[in-house]
Amino acid sequence: MANDLIPIRFSLIKVNTEQFAVVGDVPKKEDIINFSTNFNFGLNKELKQIGVFAKFGFVNSNVPFLIIEASCHFRIVEEDWTKLVNEEDSSIKLPKDFASHLLMITVGTVRGILHSKTENTPFNIYNIPLLNVADMVKSDIILN
Numbered sequence: 001m002a003n004d005l006i007p008i009r010f011s012l013i014k015v016n017t018e019q020f021a022v023v024g025d026v027p028k029k030e031d032i033i034n035f036s037t038n039f040n041f042g043l044n045k046e047l048k049q050i051g052v053f054a055k056f057g058f059v060n061s062n063v064p065f066l067i068i069e070a071s072c073h074f075r076i077v078e079e080d081w082t083k084l085v086n087e088e089d090s091s092i093k094l095p096k097d098f099a100s101h102l103l104m105i106t107v108g109t110v111r112g113i114l115h116s117k118t119e120n121t122p123f124n125i126y127n128i129p130l131l132n133v134a135d136m137v138k139s140d141i142i143l144n
Helices: 076-085 095-120
Strands: 010-023 033-044 049-060 062-074 092-094 140-144
Touching: 010 049, 010 095, 033 062, 033 095, 033 140, 049 095, 062 076, 062 095, 076 092, 092 095
Parallel strands: none
Antiparallel strands: 010 062, 033 049, 049 062, 092 140
16 A cells, blocks of 8 residues: 555656458448457566556447557666566566556557547547546456
8 A cells, every 4th residue: 555655756758559440331321330448567677667558449349440550668767677676586576556557558558549430430439438447457466
């Protein structure tokens, strides 16, 4: 719990669109659309960077018709990086609140990319809903 109170300074240094696909036609209004999510965290120890990957899919009749994945890459200030390192195994511990904050930034970024990629198309009616990422990150994230 005390770790959550440690300020961690960082900057957003890179955004990537990892995947974007529109498959088939726009579903009919009466179709039931399902929404899938997937989040991952990555690590580059040498550059003191954390990558956050968010993937979303819109599914109709068990077939994805719109898929987007993007990542945000964050550089951690060196003095704060050392606060995250576990000396015993060299793993990195992202406090739950900090991990949630990075995920929130990434989800918002993906939302904007999706809008931009589908603007002026019939697929623009599908957007990433508002998500409470604090509920999605259940505990501290340990990266090796």
